[in-house]
Amino acid sequence: PLAGNGGYDVSHYDLTLRYDPAARHLDATAVLTARATARLTRFDLDLKGLKVTGVSVDHVKASFRRDGQELVVTPRTALRPGHRFQVAVTYSGTPGPVTDPDGSPDGWIPTDDGAFVAGEPQGAMTWFPANNHPLDKASYDFTLTVPQGHTAVANGVLLGSRTAHGRTTYRWRQSEPMAAYLATATIGKFRVEQFTTRGGIRVYNAVDPREAKAAAPVVRQLPAVLDWESGLFGPYPFRAAGAIVDHAPDVGYALETQTRPLYDSAPDLSTLVHESAHQWFGDSVSLTRWQDIWLNEGFATYAEWLYTEQHGGDSAQQEFDALYARPAGDRLWAFPPGDPGSGENIFDTPVYARGAMTLHELRRTVGDRAFFRILRAWATDHRGGHGTTAQFTALAERISGKDLGTLMRTWLETAGKPAAP
Template sequence: MRRVGAAGAVVMVLVSAGCTGDGDPAPAPSVSVAPPSFAPGAGGAGDPYFPTYGNGGYDVGGYDLKLTYAPASGRLAGTATITATATQDLSAFNLDLAHLVASKVTVDGQAATSTADGDELVVTPAAGIVKGRAFTVVVDYGGKPQALDNETLGVGGWLRTEDGAFALGQPESASTWFPVNDHPSDKATFALSMTVPDGLEVLSNGVPGERVTDAGKTTWRWAESKPLASYLAFVAIGQYRVRTGTHDGKPMIIAVPDSLPADGPAAKSLERTGEVQDFLVTQFGPYPFDSSGGVVLDDDRVSYALETQSRPVYGSTFFIGPPNVTVVAHELAHQWYGDSVALARWQDIWLNEGFATYAEWLWQEHEGDRTAQQSFDRVYSGFNWSVPTGDPGPQRLFGDAVYQRGAMTVHALRRTIGDPAFFALLKSWPAEHRDGNVRTEDFVAAAERAAGKDLGDFFEAWLFGTEKPPLP
């Protein structure tokens, strides 16, 4: 999140520019080509809430991980191949890597110098990398992964279990198990090959690949071909009942731990994944990824559900009572709002959670429960408006101002611009920004285009005001 200078000479280029009257060549103009200005990439992406998260100076295209995990010792080891493009003239750059040790680093096949600096891996290539050039970094690394403990937002990342491990979390987690530019503004494709003792399952993002068993070990392969924000990458290793099928012609994988009943509320809730997905397609447009499904974790340390790309992960505490399909609707809605269309900065997280919460309201109405208007009324009447939704502060990323007030803002927008414009916007927004990153001002502009009028006062009151806004 947390130098090799290069000197160059001015190149004089002489070109024939015609002849003078006596046949001699005319003086040629000189063209100055400035030498590269090599400098280290920034040790953070510059997020207003978390300035040291991620890194600067490059843009990642893809991660390809080939890893082995030994549950008995808790040791993870392997190789990460990272393709990237320099966004400045780079003399060095950082990767986020927490609690693990890099033993060898190469850049474009040449040995590079690497130094651990807290949770950063500082890489100095043998030669500077000019702006716009694609390059490949290969990191051999290993160790015993540990979670990151965020003082305000809790624990995220790699957690060891009795029969394996899992890694997930928000706003950071990826750096606990692979070298990464750990900020959602730098989306990249993701491929994982994970070797574990035979008898364990490995679940991750994307489409499953060929599984190979040899000498008592099984290698599982997964690949997500659509760019994902780093916190949306996950892995779960353990003993699961895995149901593999297809939905709408795409792989659908649902996994429930052996420790939970085969016909219990968790399994029954996730059985409706395809049905919920089909409903959300009618609201948000075509499903944006090449696979779908869900994974349940039976671990008291996970009291949340997370929209891990293409395959949400749910803590089992959501399924203690009767089946809970509402949480499935929430996490699947994120596949459009939060995953395919991702944040450029954490301040705008209401664009994820406000719409996912509103999807809960739409699903409940679809199921014949209360209407979206009734859900709005229940929250609006007694809500505390002191925290602005559009800038809640890093300590309140997961508070009611983001989720409930965010959903109320969505519904108030619906009442303000009318159903035809509103539901058209619900589809056009993820279509126009598919696989990209956005900010609140981007959505405001899109809403104003859909409405055909200025909505500045509306969004100022609903997103940034600290008093109860009037009903539209």
């Protein structure tokens, strides 16, 4: 994806949104707190569609223009390197999704009772101005106003809600750093469940009544799944958790929106395990570049294998063997997961399945003791930050004491089906 801008680093987003589901109309203000990393006579924010009616920088009116998906802001005076500044953008309109290279809808996706808001990889720009690249993580405050009877669910902790004049305003806070694509403001008529786990994690689940019967036996296992994953990957990296189970039959996917994954329908247990594992791998430890997407999807897929292995199902070796048995012409071997090439490939089978196979080959090579130390160290050492394939390889070599260059090149970078292990 081409989104993302240089010259500044955002530390906080304060998003105030008022949405009318019947009219599909949004009125919003976004206030970004950032630091200039270079001298800026102008700077860009990612924002697609929507009408911008005003921009200010440090409370002084700024000029602006639109250039494709960029909002180009020119402050009254240039911003010097190191200067901490605020930019406020007022905007409105009828938000809608973008279509990703693989044909999936992404961003603000209207539903019959609200909106399914899923931003990976580029959809954040459909509903708020952002530096839309995972390198630039920030904290968030959300103030979301919807008609009474609707619920607006964002990331992090619910600070409170208030109903007046037929509308309800929800205030959410995501205090740990988050990439823009992981933000959500999903709206619908949900059944809500709130509780605190024994470990002090505040859980907020929102489930569309049409999905409630199928979702209940899966969603109720979330605390146990998080406990199991914490045992493997280290302490859960956030103070809030939960699930948003919408009824969005045209979407076709789930997303690991930070703290509170978003499902287009009732998930099965494997999907819950997968999206929960992303809280460590993808959300807390974020990508430095989209080319390394296997660090998210391969890890979450391998978490599924481990869960099945440790809960009476097939072993990870059996999963590996079944995949390896596929012929050389199978889609699994279409491209190496460490080099997906075009955007249409970043969520394809090789990234997920061959990415997980790479981790299994690593496990077989270094042994279980070193392998699980590697997973835990990766999640712990890069908590709240970023990582690359090169950094992961270096960590694995340091912990295992082995040269892993050939293994990683073979499974991540080499086209075609690798030779039999």
